[in-house]
Amino acid sequence: MRVVVVGGGISGLVLAQGLHARGTDVTLLEAAARPGGNIQTHRRDGFITEAGPNSFLDREPTLRALAARLGIEERIRTADPAAKRRYLYTGGRLRALPQSPPALLRSDVLPWSAKLRMLGEPLTPPAPGGDESLADFGRRHVGRAATRVLVDAMQTGIYAGDMESLSVAACFPQVAALEKRHRSLLVGMVRARKEKRAAPPPPEGTPSTTGAVASFDGGLGVLVDALAQALGPVLHTGARVVGLRREGPGWRVTVEEAGRREEREADRVVLAVPAHTAAELVRPLDAPLADRLAGIVYAPMAVVHLGFAPGTVPPPDGFGFLVPAAERRRVLGVIHVSSTFPWRTEGGRILYTCLIGGATRPDLVELDEAALVTLAKEELRLMAGVTAEPVFTEAVRWKRGIPQYNRGHLERLAAIDAALAHLPGLSLTGNAYRGVGLTDCVRDATARVDALTR
Ligand SMILES: Cc1cc2nc3c(=O)[nH]c(=O)nc-3n(C[C@H](O)[C@H](O)[C@H](O)COP(=O)(O)OP(=O)(O)OC[C@H]3O[C@@H](n4cnc5c(N)ncnc54)[C@H](O)[C@@H]3O)c2cc1C
Incomplete structure (x- = not known):
């Protein structure tokens, strides 16, 4: 053959x-x-940059098995543990993204009215049938405010899409399956956790994964x-x-x-x-x-790297931050590359990667590279208080970036x-x-x- x-x-x-x-x-x-x-990985002036994807989630045994076959499994590097912390830009400032339902109740990413609405999730009405949008699905389960902030941020980090258009069943099949079985996601998650604990271990020889954000050295x-x-x-x-x-x-x-x-x-x-x-x-x-x-269709994307000399900006905390579309800012999200993957910069240099455009702001990807760098600098100053001048810049545009x-x-x-x-x-x-x-x-x-x- x-x-x-x-x-x-x-x-x-x-x-x-x-x-x-x-x-x-x-x-x-x-x-x-x-x-x-x-x-496309580039190495220049003490920075390792990624023009396209930045990392992968180490949850896929086939990728581990592939890396082992190629003799590069030892070169997989998981993110610094601090990268578990993530931030959201909402209401005009950065706020820690809560990692669990109790942490969400304590956090300030949503007003109390929205948190109370989320507590009603187990009473979610049945799915209306047909191919529901992610936004409609979110509003049905957790209400308008949480959808605008949390659901939109979640999809932006993967699809850079428009949640009113994305299909929940196609984008998040496991979530759709959870709803089919339990109707409530909260109830489904609790039961799934119990089932996982009671499940037999994976067959011998299955490569073990860390579940962490990862890349190679x-x-x-x-x-x-x-x-x-x-x-x-x-x-x-x-x-x-x-x-x-x-x-x-x-x-x-x-x-x-x-x-x-x-x-x-x-x-x-x-x-x-x-x-x-x-x-x-x-x-x-x-x-x-x-x-x-x-x-x-594909959402266009621009990726802008801003690198700073050691000591000119404090090392940012955590993996980075996402910006829900409702904030009407010009950046979809920012990755704190040097905090997540310290080996990607030499000698204490700081590297931020800004993601721009997506399905909601395709016009921004039309800007030339210099304008994109200026935009990223302005947004980083406004949202994260970074006022230093970068010593390294790189902008890449993807006219057809991420399939929707x-x-x-x-x-x-x-x-x-x-x-x-x-x-x-x-x-x-x-x-x-x-x-x-x-x-x-x-x-x-x-x-x-x-x-x-x-
Ligand atoms: C900006 C950006 C950020 C991303 N971030 C992440 C991330 O952090 N984590 C993650 O998991 N995923 C991320 N993704 C998604 C991930 O990069 C892609 O899903 C994956 O790399 C796609 O691989 P592919 O081989 O399917 O397609 P492609 O990478 O598009 O490869 C298609 C290939 O076909 C070739 N080709 C086209 N026409 C022809 C022709 N006529 N003849 C021969 N060859 C042809 C092209 O040159 C290209 O090499 C990101 C994507 C983008 C654009």
Whole structure:
């Protein structure tokens, strides 16, 4: 069996490496000069910065198993314990984000009226049916004020989305499942905790995870480099796929590489490219399928790093802070990189990463790099009191940053799967479908390796 994987982001890399390790004849075609997709680690002037994802949640055994196979598990570094503390910017200042229901009652992130409303969560009315938005779901369970502050902050940290449009079932399937079983999330969480305590231990050999925020000692690029090294000549960079057609029971993939256009034969093709690119490749084969793929929208994002000389700003506390949209500020969130991952800056330098744009402020991502740096400095001064001048700045814009699992997403996926059933040998993976996080991509790509080699 010959497999062609199109797209060498983390999804395509993991898939191709998994197939290669099982002896499958596989080729990975990546359009850019370097693999990794939106994972891009830079090292400059004593700072290690991430242009795309900053870290992952160490909760996915498949990622641990992958790192072990690649010989880099020892290089996984979990965040400093202080990073457990997180902050919210609400009501014009930073406030500690409570980590438990009792801590929430004691905290000042919500007024008492909102806290009392939250105590009524076990009396939540039944789900109205249909694909409910995250905002409607939140209002039904915890009321308007808590939704505006807590639910919005939670989604912003993952989707940078608009909670009025996001689908709760697609974005937070475990929460939707909890409601289905128990109706009340509070009751469901208490019961789930009891069940977890009574559950048998995981099967022997399951890699143990820490549940903490994590990265690698040299940043996420360590994972990309290890995958690329394991793939060797299987990985072609600078190889852009421009066409796809069926030929008998197999496939022909047209690729532009080193100034030449050529066709490659394959029994199976996996598209690990963004959904809009997959749409253009399948359009000549199935236009309605292409329209469905093109309908998965992406929120634009800008990432701005501000680095400070040692001693010029006090080290900030905790992982960072999130800013609910209702605050009407120009930053979605800020990561205290040097406090979370101290090894990413040398000699006591301080590094902040500001996230800007998302579904609610796409206009800001149109700004040029210099304007984005100015904006980040102004917002950091206003919200966190950082008045020093940075010695290091870097701004990266992602026109299509994070896929939005808006209402209708699950129905769209079902229709996409039904259409693919008529195109045997063609499949899709990547962050546009079943999880936007890096570990979701690793899990989905690993499952696809199993499916292809069964
Ligand atoms: C700003 C930002 C911050 C994020 N932060 C986090 C985070 O902190 N934690 C987390 O878990 N996740 C985060 N994410 C999400 C995570 O980065 C992504 O889900 C994941 O990296 C996506 O990987 P992918 O391989 O599916 O897609 P991509 O990384 O988009 O890779 C697709 C690849 O396909 C290639 N390609 C496109 N067209 C063609 C073609 N015609 N031929 C050949 N190749 C082609 C592209 O060059 C690219 O390399 C963030 C994302 C962004 C944008």
